[in-house]
Amino acid sequence: MEATGGAAGEQLTLAGLPEPVLGGRGRAATRRRTLEGLEPAASLPVARVCIDLPPAHLDRVFEYLVPEQLSAAAVPGTRVKVRFGRQDVDGYVLARTPDAEHDGALQPLRRVVSAEPVLSDAVARLARAVADRYAGTLADVLRLAIPPRHARVESEPAAPAAGAAPSLAPSHGAVTEAAVTAGSAPSGRAASSEAGAPAPVPGASVPEDPGAPSAPAPPAGPSTEPQPGPGVPAPPAGDPTGPQSGPQTVAPVHGRLSGEAWLPYRGGPAFLQHLAAGSAPRAVWTALPGPVGARWPDAVAQAVQACLVSGRGALVVVPDARDVAQVCEALDRAEVPACTPDAPGGYVRLAAEDGAAPRYRAFLAALRGRARVVVGTRAAAFAPVADLGLVVCWDDGDDLHAEPRAPYPHVREVVRLRAELEDAAVLLAAHARSVESQALVETGWAREVSADRAVLRARTPRVRALTSVELAREGAAASARLPGEAWRAIREHLAHGPVLVQVPRAGYVPAVACGRCRALARCTACHGPLTLTSADGVPQCGRCGRLATGWRCAECGAGALRSVRVGSERTAEELGRAFPGVPVRSSGARSATGVLASVPATPALVVATTGAEPVCDAGYAAGVLLDAAVASASTSLRGAEDALRRWLAAAALVRPSTDGGVVLLVGDGAPRPTQALVRWDPAGLAARELAERHELALPPSVRVVAVTGGREAVRAVLARLELPPGADVLGPVPVDEGSGVVRSGVASGRGRAAAAPAQGSFEPEVRALVRAPVAAGDALVRTVAASVAVRSARREGGTVRVQVDPAEML
Known part of the structure; x- marks a missing residue:
């Protein structure tokens, strides 16, 4: 076992492991490395593994030897048990390689927990991007993205994938090394085009692959900030989302409904047309009330229909289980059926309220390509939908979209990152509008879809x-x-x-x-x-x-x-x-x-x-x-x-x-x-x-990192920061119980408790805010993550919690 990601020619051997055995590099040298008489795999004998441990300085890829008897099962994406120090820990195989970067002996994989490759390439890249944006670790994000294993469900007979119709052919692939390290892996859209799925129409936005490094303090890479870009790509006749003259029409879509719910909105029909053509429009939609058939769940169902016509899958993320039920009912009305063992290709619901077994069953249906549509709550933003074409986030201002566990990602940002990584369409929708969605409209990242005042008064x-x-x-x-x-x-x-x-x-x-x-x-x-x-x-x-x-x-x-x-x-x-x-x-x-x-x-x-x-x-x-x-x-x-x-x-x-x-x-x-x-x-x-937030330098016009914990621990983290130009530090100041600042990092409400003294001591907590311009946001997050990793490696005392772009600053 070895921790990769150090400087060239330097390898770090972790405490508690055997001393490295010197040897030449290359395939032949790797095969000679044996431990306890184990024979290495004949092909690709080195596994690059992400271990499931919380310390920040362990947020990197480790190499292990693949025994021949485990070679067939230890494919990229599978769960494994590995030896780390003096304990066996869980992990995920990220890649299999012919050579090791380490010259010493490698620890072998202990066992393969399951032969099911639960970590897909697209989800691995998304998890790495989310960890980098929120100064977290890949292991923390994967705990949010992949539900706990349910052995009985996993052993159920697998039904055929939804591949009967060419337009619905899945493009499920296992994770590759490029998913979690800087590289030039093909994007999800490019991979699906090679598999025979419809290619995007000319003029669609295809972002660069933002592969992410695996070290805690990586070099500067692609920005995780929303960049100005085409929201709804313009057709030859002009801007489809701007004011239009004359009646709006939309091409018929599969099913009984044909897009009527979008007709009252400027840009609504054009949004569906681009979805059906295989493009990737980005829209912020202000929904209006209406009768059954014209409410927001029906409009979302019709957008899903349009996406399915293009041969791609869809993902709908809503705040709670009641909203999940409404969207599922609308999909039924739109003749998008539920996915069953006898009828693959429809939708599944992925919500924690359904219980461990149904949730894992729905996850596997999406992973194996049997379900083309996933409707769920917060964690469903990471669902492994094959050939993703549309991501919908309903009511992004709801506090249930804010994850209360580290690294505290918000569904809106996960959706945005995923759309850019997989070249998928985005629909941020609500009756209201969040300030963050308004910022995406004003920066040009997305287009506004709304109704005229006359339509609004009538509805x-x-x-x-x-x-x-x-x-x-x-x-x-x-x-x-x-x-x-x-x-x-x-x-x-x-x-x-x-x-x-x-x-x-x-x-x-x-x-x-x-x-x-x-x-x-x-x-x-x-x-x-x-x-x-x-x-x-x-x-x-x-x-x-x-x-x-x-x-x-x-x-x-x-x-x-x-x-x-x-x-x-x-x-x-x-x-x-x-x-x-x-x-x-x-x-x-x-x-x-x-x-x-x-x-x-x-x-x-x-x-x-x-x-x-x-x-x-x-x-x-x-x-x-x-x-x-x-x-x-x-x-x-x-x-x-x-x-x-x-x-x-x-x-x-x-x-x-x-x-x-x-x-x-x-x-x-x-x-x-x-x-x-x-x-x-x-x-x-x-x-x-x-x-007003632009004038006062408040989010989302700036990037903010909140560092909360004991006074000395917070000061030590701040002292190591290499702040980018324009950044400043506010505080630290004591955290009052009534301030609304809570341990989960979101505003107190919905039963969440307020902050308490630092764990393990009676020292009151303090909080510092590190603020930087949006353009320097990635650099700010990297330096904070590097400081936390140093703190973890040195085992400094006290407790420190880091949250990027907290919901509350006051």
């Missing part, structure tokens, strides 16, 4: 903001949580169908205060906030769970409590009393019925927390968005963006204004997202936010 409900100024004429009733105007609107629209009520907080009463002095009620053990789980329940600590029986206020000694914040369950209870005889349905992770997927079109009150709004096929008659001030009061960098995204997600489920649909925003929300909601202008808000 969206009427939106009103019931602020304190708007309700001043109601007097004291204006301060009520549900003012009289909202109550009258609910009563009126209940006659025509269900009414959706969105509440930003879950639970019954998430926070209570002293009934006399209004001081926040806190636990006497941990000082966490007290909550109520029911009307007659005992106050309970929301942090440690301890019951506060006989609680007395520490300020005034009173024992009475009053609600400070009202959750979805209390809201449902109050609405049930206000509208007797009307069914009330609750949807949320903490509700008794859980998260509802859909509701019937009969009159009912549907109370849902943000992100848990069920779908009504006929559309809601009205929508009421409560507690606007709470929903938009965040001091987060993306507080306005997140508030608008959540409001639009609920408003998009309401019928259009032409059918009487209305949305009421109740409360004094932040002016910027409130105005954007009333105008239904997410692109305008994103453009304004991006312009």
Whole structure:
């Protein structure tokens, strides 16, 4: 075993291994190297292996000897067991070579865990690129990309691949050495063209192969920054995504649907035409609400259809399992069938919620070329789709797309890197628009696909903001949580169908205060906030769970409590009393019925927390968005963006204004997202936010690396940095529990806990931000990764976490 990647003529022997045996290089010398009497493989006796160990200084390729008895099974991409130091560790065979770079003896492979080559060449190159962009290791990314092995599923009889139709022939290939080292391996598109798949139409963008080096601090290579390029390639007649005159048409696509869902959008038909022709357009799509057949899942299904016509596969990544189900239902309506052992060539769903066996079965179906379409959640961005032609990311602003495990990649960036590596089309879609997607549009990396204002007014409900100024004429009733105007609107629209009520907080009463002095009620053990789980329940600590029986206020000694914040369950209870005889349905992770997927079109009150709004096929008659001030009061960098995204997600489920649909925003929300909601202008808000971030040097106008940990450990990492021109360091400063900075590297929310003292010590954590211009972003990440690798090799004390482009900076 030897660690490659050092300087020419220098080889590093790891501690605990036998002393190297000097010998000549070449095939004959390699075959003479034996250990414990093992005979090397007759052909390609050296395996280059990525070992599954976390230390950053081990992020390189190691060489092992392939015994003859393992030669047939140890093909590139397979899982193996190897000896590393004094332990057996897991690894992946990246390549087989005739010669070794090391002159000494090589340790042999211990065993082949499975003969299934689970690591494809395309996924290996993507994993290397993601690791380089996020200052991580290849092993960390592969743990995210490849699901745990399920032996029973792997041993199931393999059905034939989806190769009956020439246009759907898979191009599955094992990993090669060029996948993880700098080289000139053919891109995924070039390989598929050689296999007989349709070639891209003239004028399509074919990026250079950005092979990545394997050392922790590689030399400068291809940039991982989004470079300006053609979004939707222009046809001879001009720009297909710009304003078009006359009616738009689209060529018929396979299946019962033929692209009707894209007709209302500027550039939509052209996007499908280029997909069907085998091109690789890049688009940022602002979706509109609509009836069944015209909603976003149906439009995504039609884009998948167009991609299948070109003979290529497709990948759809969505935030949660409910969205996966909606896309699968739309694919069924579009006559894109599910992949089964008897009918390969359709789609599979790849989601952790499905369980270990179904997830691994779907992974193998894609790996073996039987499934041409993969629909899944975050980890599906790495799915081994053969001859990938389209990658769709729905709602890229959702925090579920941010990976909470190292190296903390974001699906949007994984999708972008994969599209460039495999020359695939990209569709970033949402009802709202993230600032990062807006940056891709403004830099020319992608084109905007959106509807005209006339179409928007016809497809969206009427939106009103019931602020304190708007309700001043109601007097004291204006301060009520549900003012009289909202109550009258609910009563009126209940006659025509269900009414959706969105509440930003879950639970019954998430926070209570002293009934006399209004001081926040806190636990006497941990000082966490007290909550109520029911009307007659005992106050309970929301942090440690301890019951506060006989609680007395520490300020005034009173024992009475009053609600400070009202959750979805209390809201449902109050609405049930206000509208007797009307069914009330609750949807949320903490509700008794859980998260509802859909509701019937009969009159009912549907109370849902943000992100848990069920779908009504006929559309809601009205929508009421409560507690606007709470929903938009965040001091987060993306507080306005997140508030608008959540409001639009609920408003998009309401019928259009032409059918009487209305949305009421109740409360004094932040002016910027409130105005954007009333105008239904997410692109305008994103453009304004991006312009301000340019002025303030905030992401995505700059690259930022957050270094968090003990003070001395962080200082040591910063001291070794060789900063590129224009870079600067902010901090380090203490990390406060209430700052929103969390151990997973994303904003606290959805049940994630805030940061704690550094592991193994009582030393408070500090955080430093290293900032650089976008053009110097790759150099910044490389120097941070090199410093962390030195820290790992020296076994410096303390704990340090590194995150590139964190979701939160404040």
